[in-house]
Amino acid sequence: MKREEKFDVVVAGGGPSGIMAAIAAARSGAKTMLVERYGFLGGMATNALVGPLQTFHAGEKQIAKGLGEEAIQRLKKIGGTPGHVKDMIGFVPTVTPVDVEKLKFVYQEMVEESGVHLQLHTVVTGVQLGTDSNLEALHLYNKSGHFQVEGKAFVDCTGDGDVVHYSGVPYEKGRPKDGLAQPMSMMxxxxxxxxxxxxxxxxxxxxxxxxxxxxxxxxxxxxxxxxxxxxxxxxxxxxxxxxxxxxxxxxxxxxxxxxxxxxxxxxxxxxxxxxxxxxxxxxxxxxxxxxxxxxxxxxxxxxxxxxxGTQIGVRESRRIIGEYILTGEDLINGKKFEDCIALGSYPIDIHAPDGDELNVIEMEPGTIYDIPYRSILNNKVRNLLVAGRCLSATHEALASARVTPTAMLVGQAAGTAAAMAAKAGVLPREVDIKSLQESLRKQGCYLSENEVEES
Structure with a gap:
């Protein structure tokens, strides 16, 4: 198998979380590769037409900013979105309609400008693990054939947890009683x-x-x-x-x-x-x-x-069993964590895995919950982080945390952490959480409700 150059950070999956992870890593000074199976970026938002994006807000407060908000403002300048507008249904405070073709372009420009090595039309076929059980390389395939890319830190943003699966990291699928996942939909x-x-x-x-x-x-x-x-x-x-x-x-x-x-x-x-x-x-x-x-x-x-859509929309598949499993109760209670890396507020929105119902677990309007760093770490392959819908969460919690604005926030945090780990020569779990949080704040992210109120 052909061996390519080595990177500090390798991100698998060019959806909302992977795009932000790669940009954040590259802007943090890490030599970064982003691998995407399609010929364009955007994940479910573009290849499955999942929209509008929702929601960037908790009540009247905008909690999702950072790179995700930068993308929306750039999209707005070229007529690809009106920005965040009131939700007529009232399910969430705001929705963000987007022109997916212009969104593809904005994502591409942000990735390219950040210096990310973008590898499109490329899929992950396996991994190379070292004697210490950490990841050494991803096995990839595209029109040029099979090849291998080495890295110091890796981020699985494939949505389906493909790198997680190949690496042997424990994961769950679907609801506990029968393993059935939320249904798929063709938008x-x-x-x-x-x-x-x-x-x-x-x-x-x-x-x-x-x-x-x-x-x-x-x-x-x-x-x-x-x-x-x-x-x-x-x-x-x-x-x-x-x-x-x-x-x-x-x-x-x-x-x-x-x-x-x-x-x-x-x-x-x-x-x-x-x-x-x-x-x-x-x-x-x-x-x-x-x-x-x-x-x-x-x-x-x-x-x-x-x-x-280019493909059917997937709401749920693999979820890692991480160092912390985010629960529905955490969300409902607006739980706070010392190692918070992102805020969320979307309702727990479960499309019945075996019927036509749409089940919503009530949360107080405006509830803001924390997503802890530990929910993107695992105890088996310690230089592998995750972001997007394969983070460590229960079936119920994922029904909220899976949405695009939240995925972008978690991706930005994962990419930042991966870059910090690679540059310091340490494992992601050894990154100082206070330093990571400070870096995210400097990037325009909110990590507490008090910060949002001051904005």
Missing amino acids: FRMGKVDLEQVKAYMKENVDDFVLADEWEDAPFVAVSGFFKLVEKGKKDGNLKVERDRVLFFELPNEGEISVNMTRVIRYDATDGQALSQAEVISRRQVMEVVQFLQEYIPGFKESILINC
């Missing part, structure tokens, strides 16, 4: 939607929707409802998808929306055959949902399907 975009007609129907049928207070003031349309029409479609035999509502969000371009209505249950995203079948099922569901929307939902008669 898709539609155009030529008459949103004025949609809003007119909502005004006349308010009880058939989940709506925020003063929802009519929201600048972008978000819909969770049409329950009666969904029920009618099911009774007519024209909607068989395991969904109880119409769910879509307006995009920055006029008349365009992002639809989240497909649901593939009981399939494992880390099983190659199961993932293949899920893709086939989901695209069949897209066509069914599009026809249903066009025939049943006001404002959709002249609408068109623009595109589906």
